[in-house]
Amino acid sequence: MTKEILLLVDGSSYLYRAFHAMPDLRNPQGEPTGAIYGMINMLRQARQKMPTTHIACVFDAKGPTFRDEWYPQYKANRSSMPEDLVKQIEPIHAVVKALGWPVIMVPNVEADDVIGTLAKRASEMDWTTIISTGDKDLAQLVNEKVTLINTMTNEKLDINGVTAKFGIPPELIVDYLTITGDTVDNVPGVPKAGPKTAVKWLTEYGNLDHLIEKSIEIKGVVGENLRQSIPWLATARKLLTVKLDCELDEHLLDLSELEAKHENHDELRALFVKYGFKTWLKEYHLTQDIQSVVSTQDSNAGTNDNSDTNNAQQPQMVVGDTKSANYECVVSADRLEFWCEKIQAAPITCFDTETTGLEPMVSELVGISLATEIGSACYIPLAHTTSEDQLNREMVLERLKPWLEGDQYKKVGQNLKFDLHILLNHGIHLRGIEHDTLLESYVFESHKPHDMDTMSLRHLGINTIKFEDVCGKGVKQITFDQVMLEQASRYAAEDADITLRLHESFSPIIQNDPKLKFVYESIEMPTMRVLAIMERNGILIDAEKLAAQSQTVGKKLLELETEIYNLAGQRFNIQSPKQIGEILFTLQKLPVVKKTPGGAPSTDEEVLLKLSEDYPLPARILDYRSLAKLQSTYIEKLPRMLNQKTHRLHTNYAQAVAATGRLASNEPNLQNIPIRTEEGRKIREAFIAKPGCKLMSADYSQIELRIMAHFAEDKNLLEAFANGLDIHRATAAEIFNVQLDQVTSEQRRFAKVINFGLIYGMSAFGLAGNLGIERSAAQSYIDTYFGRYPGVAKYMADTRALAKEKGYVETFFGRRLWLAEIQSTNAMRRQGAERAAINAPMQGTAADLIKLSMIKVQEWLESESLQTKLLLQVHDELVLEVPEAEINFVKENLDRIMTTVASLKVPLEVGIGIGDNWEEAH
Incomplete structure (x- = not known):
């Protein structure tokens, strides 16, 4: 050879x-x-x-x-x-x-x-x-x-x-791609013919040419699609052939x-210096006279103090793998004792669980993995159903309980909120949580993915074993308790090892940056604990009320359906964009607002909203869509989501999703329940307090406008908030040059749209669309606004400039919000990033404030040994379940805590409501 x-x-x-x-x-x-x-x-x-x-x-x-x-x-x-x-x-x-x-x-x-x-x-x-x-x-x-x-x-x-991999040999790959098409390169294939169909055809007919010859034998829609595609396939094959x-x-x-050449160290030295790769300068032993060069470059960086620290603070990417790591499967009492002594003596231990599923309130523990040092970890299988020897779960948990519940034993993990729930399902309260790599990554680089596999590749250069590698995919996927111990141990122990490596990579960066350290230690880590408590508390649902609403909404949907069919002149599938397009644009000849990437007239919400201004059918279709989504997503689904043991609804709060720091909830998503419609408000009526209690809602008032006033330091704006004025009425008085008591409801509405529009970076074009006025008039309002509030104009200009200089903006508390497109030469992308630069500090600061409030409220409830429970957090609102005997005491202190959680240049204001259900309290 x-x-x-x-x-x-x-x-x-x-x-x-x-x-x-x-x-x-x-x-x-x-x-x-x-x-x-x-x-x-x-x-x-x-x-x-x-x-x-x-x-x-x-x-x-x-x-x-x-x-x-x-x-x-x-x-x-x-x-x-x-x-x-x-x-x-x-x-x-x-x-x-x-x-x-x-x-x-x-x-x-x-x-x-x-x-x-x-x-x-x-x-x-x-x-x-x-x-x-x-x-x-x-x-x-x-x-x-x-x-x-x-x-x-x-x-x-x-x-x-x-x-x-493909089900066919290499010589048929071009034929395979010709049939399936290549969406990345925009080369169409045979419509509805996916990989399985392509493999079936090529296996049966040998190649594409024979398939085309016998295409008359292919039945059904896909056969017709094949025959119609024949004139194109020759071109497609030509395009796809290398x-x-x-x-x-x-x-x-x-x-x-x-021929492979040696590296040019002189050129590498110059490049590593230019691009700030100091670690590689040392690794390549290229450090001679480097420090002076780097120092010179640093001094030439002007006021851009972020650029150097940003590079210096990146985690060092250590290329490697875990093949040489020492991973152990613990199945004997003496090895369990060895690991118990090891974790008790360790300054910090990485802890992870393997479970029967991903639902935190109902999944059970299958095994535990531990790591005290890089390259060494163990997996303790506890409930595998593979008939292999393993330790008794109850015995192991009893032995580990003092360590698991001991505050003195410091623990690190990836998304420990989930593990906390799993252990609670077995009667164990996990304590000593010192660090969480999910949150370390979130604080350090909120704009990047935070799953362990992606972070491992990004920061360690290690391609990890994936869950699908051991459990399979799709309908053939098995649960982790069915995985053989050898394979399970390698996967689970690696998880603990990788998490520990990630922590050691992230921790120095966060600890050496006071702002990041505050956000991580004083906001995100304590928030995780409070969210676990809230998720565990859950909230009661009135299923009978939802059942009654389901009947009402169902009847309304039928009425809308009939009205839509009458307007269309025929029956059709209201949920089908294709059929809607045929009705609106082919039969009724409505104007095409925009097209899909495939060239067909679009029927998305934006298009239907625009058409609704002049035509009744699109408006009714939108009404139907909205109501049908409400019915399927909440009215019918919520009762089915009640926990069988607690009979409560337990949402899950995702802490590391939104780059601004905002929380997201799922299963169910409580952030998206519409409150501007009667049907949406009725859904909130189904969220109720238990007997002897009331629901209490505490909502920050106009929080983002107050934060803008703080950042902008505009005299008129600060005075309006300090004097407790209606800010929209005050803005209207400034813009329309009238006295406060002369402001009309229409002028106040305009001012409200302008106030909120500008903090989201709305342009004159956007404002004109929202107010239904000419663009020139909208621009005139904006000019007048900035003339009355010059501090706001200066803040926006300064923020855009700072964002371009640093690549990020910050909240009041130092949370870093990255803007990838702020230097883009593409005008639309750059303008989008500039709008985000203005709004992100306000959204992010509001998110930080509500998190700090949650932390302080929960600490106060515990310190007073109250029976009141914190249940929900939605946008800028907290919802609590309060025994009637504690209502006055809680209301008074809740207002105090939330309005004094931070000192801004404007007073914070909280609206508190009380009722038997969420809608009544809100």
Whole structure:
């Protein structure tokens, strides 16, 4: 066998992966560097894992390719490359060359075609070729001498691998793609023919040509679609076939220039200094005279103090894996005792649970994993149904209970709120929770995903074992208690090990930044505990009231249905966008407002709202949609969601979702119950207090406007709030130049829209649409507003400038809100980021305030040993269940706590209501 091995890296695939996998890294000058950093990591890994004699990194060249000439719509639906990635393309090319990789780009030719041509030439020279890519289309190149490897998933596709993955051999991949189409490249296939259909057809008929010849045999709609698609399929196959005979320079075709070269340390030194990669300077032993160079760059960064600290504070990405880690399955009493002594002596232990499901209130414990040091962890199986030896669950929990409930034993985990619930299901109160990597990531980089698998890849360079790897997918997925112990132990112990590694990566950053430390330690960590209490408390639901409402709404839906059919002149599926489109635009000839990506007239909510201004049918369809969604999502569903043991509704609060810090609730989502409609308010009437109690609602009044007044420090605005004026009436008086007592209801309505519109960055165009006035009139109102409130105008301008300088804005408490598109050359994206920059500090500060209030209220309830319970948090509102004997005491102190939780330049105001149900209290 030949010794020559050619490694071809799909550089275009790599750079997108690197960009999306890494945090928003910046060098001292504020330039984005995350993709550069990730690219270096990936190419180093490739050379370490796949030692070869010849290498090349192939990128797409700028400009159109020959496929665009064949089919102008080719890749037409792809969004443009993110601006921050565009800025890193040339630096990536430079660093790839410095790492010893030949960089190949051929004008008018895609990277795939260059890779295909080089692979074919290597095969002709009897070389072995490895293609490193995540692009499934390149599976068509696989043969005895060509293999695909996806370094992100460790997936290897040789001939058998392709057949196992797709159900067909490599030589049929092009036919397969032609049938299914390629949505990424905007190449249509046969409508309704997915992968299973494609494999079935190709298996039965041998190839696409034979399938076309026998297409008359294919029955049903999909057969008709196939026959109608035949004129197009030749073009589709041509577009999807990788070209193997591209015109390349002769020195490339004989592969002589692709011999693996050594890294150029002089060039790497300059690049690492320029992009602030200080860790790699040390790792490469390139630190001679570096500190002075870096210091000079830092001093040249002007007032951009974030750019350097932002880069310096990134977690060091340690490339590696867990294959050499020491993971143990604990199935004996003596090994359990060994681990008990180990965790009792450890300064901190990573703790994780494996369960029968993901519902925190009902799932049961299957096993526990522990890690006290990196690279060493154990899994204690407790309730697997695999007939393998394992310890008794009750015995183990009894032995671990003093440690689990001991405040002195410090614990770290990933989303420990879930584990807290699972242990409560078994009568154990988890204490000593010191850190949570979910929240560490959320505080540090709220705009990134926070699941353990993604964070591991992003910050540790480790591709973890996934839940689907051990339990399967879809209908064939098993529960974790059915997993064999060897496989379960590797997965579960790795979870604990990886979580501990992530904590050690995040913790120094947060501890060394006072603002992040406050948000993490004083807001997010205590909030997690309060949310667990609220979720556990749950709330009562009046199922009979909802049943009665269901009948009323059902009757109204039938009436709307009849009205819609009469307006349309025929029956049709009201829930079908396609059929609605045919009725509105084909039969009734209504004007097309906008089109879908596929070119069909859109029937989304925005379109129907616009058409409703002039036509009754779209308005009735919207009414029907809204009511039907209310019926299915809440009225019918809520009674089915009651816990069988507590007979209460227990929502789940997602703490690390919204970048602004806002909480989200799910199962059910209580944030989205509409309160502007009668039906929505009736749903709230079904949320009730238990006998002998009332529901109490405490809602911050106009909180975001007050926060804007604080940030803007506008004299007129501050005075209005300080004097307790109706802020919308006060604004109307300023804008319309009338006395307060002369403001009309219509003027107040205008002022309210302007007040709230401006804090969301609304333009004159948006304001005009909301008020139903001319754009020039809307602009005049905005100009008058800023003339009366110059502090607000200055705040907005300063915030936009600061956001562009730092790449983020902050809340009053220091929560960092990242704005990825703030430097974009795309005007719409940049303006969207500027609007977010203005609003995010207000939304985020409001989120911080309600969280601090929850923490303080719960602490006070416990300190007073009250029976009152905190039940819900929705937007800026807290809902409590209060025994009648405690109502006055709680109301008085609730107002005090919430209005004094922070000191702003304006007074905080809380509206408190009391009632038998949520609607009455609110």
